[in-house]
Amino acid sequence: MSIKIGNLTMKSRVYVPPMAGVTDIVFRGIMREIDPHCLLATEMVSSRALMHKPDSRIMDLSPGEDPIAIQVFGHEPDVMAKAAQMAEAKGANWVDINMGCPVPKITKGKDGCALMREPELAREIVRTVKDAVSIPVTVKFRLGWDDKSRNAVEFGTMLEEAGASAVTVHGRTRAQLYSGKADWGFIRQVKRALTIPVFGNGDVFEPEDAARLLEETGCDGVAVARGTLGNPWLISRISKYLETGSISEAPADTERLICAYKHAIGLAKYKGLRIGINESRRHLTHYTKGISGAAPFRARLTQINSADELETILAELANKVGGTKGEEIFRTAVDQMRLQDTNLENQLVSMAK
Ligand SMILES: Cc1cc2nc3c(=O)[nH]c(=O)nc-3n(C[C@H](O)[C@H](O)[C@H](O)COP(=O)(O)O)c2cc1C
Numbered sequence: 001m002s003i004k005i006g007n008l009t010m011k012s013r014v015y016v017p018p019m020a021g022v023t024d025i026v027f028r029g030i031m032r033e034i035d036p037h038c039l040l041a042t043e044m045v046s047s048r049a050l051m052h053k054p055d056s057r058i059m060d061l062s063p064g065e066d067p068i069a070i071q072v073f074g075h076e077p078d079v080m081a082k083a084a085q086m087a088e089a090k091g092a093n094w095v096d097i098n099m100g101c102p103v104p105k106i107t108k109g110k111d112g113c114a115l116m117r118e119p120e121l122a123r124e125i126v127r128t129v130k131d132a133v134s135i136p137v138t139v140k141f142r143l144g145w146d147d148k149s150r151n152a153v154e155f156g157t158m159l160e161e162a163g164a165s166a167v168t169v170h171g172r173t174r175a176q177l178y179s180g181k182a183d184w185g186f187i188r189q190v191k192r193a194l195t196i197p198v199f200g201n202g203d204v205f206e207p208e209d210a211a212r213l214l215e216e217t218g219c220d221g222v223a224v225a226r227g228t229l230g231n232p233w234l235i236s237r238i239s240k241y242l243e244t245g246s247i248s249e250a251p252a253d254t255e256r257l258i259c260a261y262k263h264a265i266g267l268a269k270y271k272g273l274r275i276g277i278n279e280s281r282r283h284l285t286h287y288t289k290g291i292s293g294a295a296p297f298r299a300r301l302t303q304i305n306s307a308d309e310l311e312t313i314l315a316e317l318a319n320k321v322g323g324t325k326g327e328e329i330f331r332t333a334v335d336q337m338r339l340q341d342t343n344l345e346n347q348l349v350s351m352a353k
Pocket of ligand 1: 017100
């Protein structure tokens with residue numbers, strides 16, 4: 001089933017929303033190889049920072065990358081409008097405005113979720129951005145600032161009036177950060193009040209969770225963030241479950257390890273060895289979670305400094321989970337990646353030049 005964002009008809013209603021430090025070009029390349037139709041977004045980018053540093057790599061898209069949102073944050077309508085124009089020029093299919101980030105560093109200005117306490121300013125931002133670009137404008141927000149001020153229904157209604165083409169609602173307040181359970185019942189109230197498409201968001205980790213969220217909230221689409229960490233297969237498994245009602249198997253451990261290697265090497269190629277290897281550690285932790293007996297390997301993976309070390313440790317783990325056959329599958333896949341320079345790596349190398 002599809003979803004419409006403004007004049008765009010998406011082939012999927014499953015969305016991986018922005019995650020700072022995660023949804024970079026490498027992560028997205030991996031997601032798209034598995035599910036070409038999934039809706040993806042960049043990490044959030046500061047509109048103010050873009051004014052000084054317009055070549056931010058956060059906005060780098062792969063050639064022809066589609067469908068893709070670039071997410072901007074900030075609180076100055078004109079600056080946000082300029083940032084949105086830059087996002088459009090970069091090739092974004094739509095621009096998403098962050099009104100949900102709970103991090104004090106962001107909210108202590110009037111950015112992120114702080115805008116839920118400044119609805120008039122939020123309205124002006126959406127209107128100004130909308131007038132400045134020809135692509136659809138969407139907004140991501142939470143239930144409210146805290147339990148005493150859950151204003152997501154009024155806030156969403158106001159955003160729709162201001163010209164937002166769709167919204168994503170994370171079922172927590174800013175005060176909750178990530179604690180407690182996402183309140184899908186409250187998301188339902190927002191969905192009922194709006195006519196534009198609503199993506200429900202919060203606590204989807206399995207295909208069945210996505211179906212339940214859609215059922216319980218009546219939302220048009222589902223946004224899945226943390227569930228994709230180390231598990232890029234989740235999105236296609238959700239799509240398949242929503243379409244057919246059947247659950248496809250989770251990938252074998254060896255496949256997870258191959259993907260972990262590809263992800264880490266992609267980061268090293270794109271961001272340089274030091275930063276790439278450093279950033280890959282958290283992903284490696286996620287990829288190896290749930291693999292029985294992986295704990296000591298995981299500890300070693302957090303210490304790696306080179307691609308060789310990475311390959312050695314993952315090959316040993318492949319041997320532990322799949323015997324010599326498992327190790328052979330892993331090593332053959334790694335050799336192939338080296339020889340063939342996969343599409344992903346080709347893209348990354350050409351972008352890094
Ligand atoms: C590491 C991390 C980074 C995030 N960065 C952003 C961001 O840049 N912009 C944003 O709107 N939300 C961000 N979020 C929030 C997620 O998009 C999502 O709303 C939240 O994780 C709840 O969904 P989930 O339960 O599926 O993880 C981030 C979440 C995580 C875990």
